[in-house]
Amino acid sequence: MSEHRSFPKPTPRVEDRTAKRRDVANAWLECRAFVDQRDRYRCRVCQRQTMRTLTLCAERAEHHHIVGRRIAPQLRLDVRNILHCCGGCHSKLTRHELYVEGRAEDMFTSDGRRFWNADYPLHFKPAESATFRCVTTYSVTQPYG
Ligand SMILES: [Zn+2]
Numbered sequence: 001m002s003e004h005r006s007f008p009k010p011t012p013r014v015e016d017r018t019a020k021r022r023d024v025a026n027a028w029l030e031c032r033a034f035v036d037q038r039d040r041y042r043c044r045v046c047q048r049q050t051m052r053t054l055t056l057c058a059e060r061a062e063h064h065h066i067v068g069r070r071i072a073p074q075l076r077l078d079v080r081n082i083l084h085c086c087g088g089c090h091s092k093l094t095r096h097e098l099y100v101e102g103r104a105e106d107m108f109t110s111d112g113r114r115f116w117n118a119d120y121p122l123h124f125k126p127a128e129s130a131t132f133r134c135v136t137t138y139s140v141t142q143p144y145g
Helices: 013-038 087-094
Strands: 061-065 082-086 098-101 108-110 113-115 123-126
Touching: 013 061, 013 082, 061 087, 082 087, 087 098
Parallel strands: none
Antiparallel strands: 061 082, 098 123, 108 113
């Protein structure tokens, strides 16, 4: 008899991990669906109608985190931090060739920092003409990558 075995038998760790991964995937799908509806399947930057495809083309429907997932992990599934955009504009946003700007009064606060709110109108400016950058994005103490 194995007296030291715990009862009931613990869930195998692989099952825990699989369940957690499934929850995260579902939460992302839900979040993405909300953003798609809110933005009416149009790129927030160039207004073009996007299409859902696996092909890497400029019209491809993609989603951009205004503040990167690593910089603000708590906003990873926050629709206020996510934009519906086309593949073309997404790559410009990712390469910081375009900057997001909005009205200061529309910003929201999370963990004591202020962020642009995608629920409100935003505009996008080429990097060289941006009037200021969201300083929270470039905080010195935060790892950036
Ligand atoms: Zn676009």
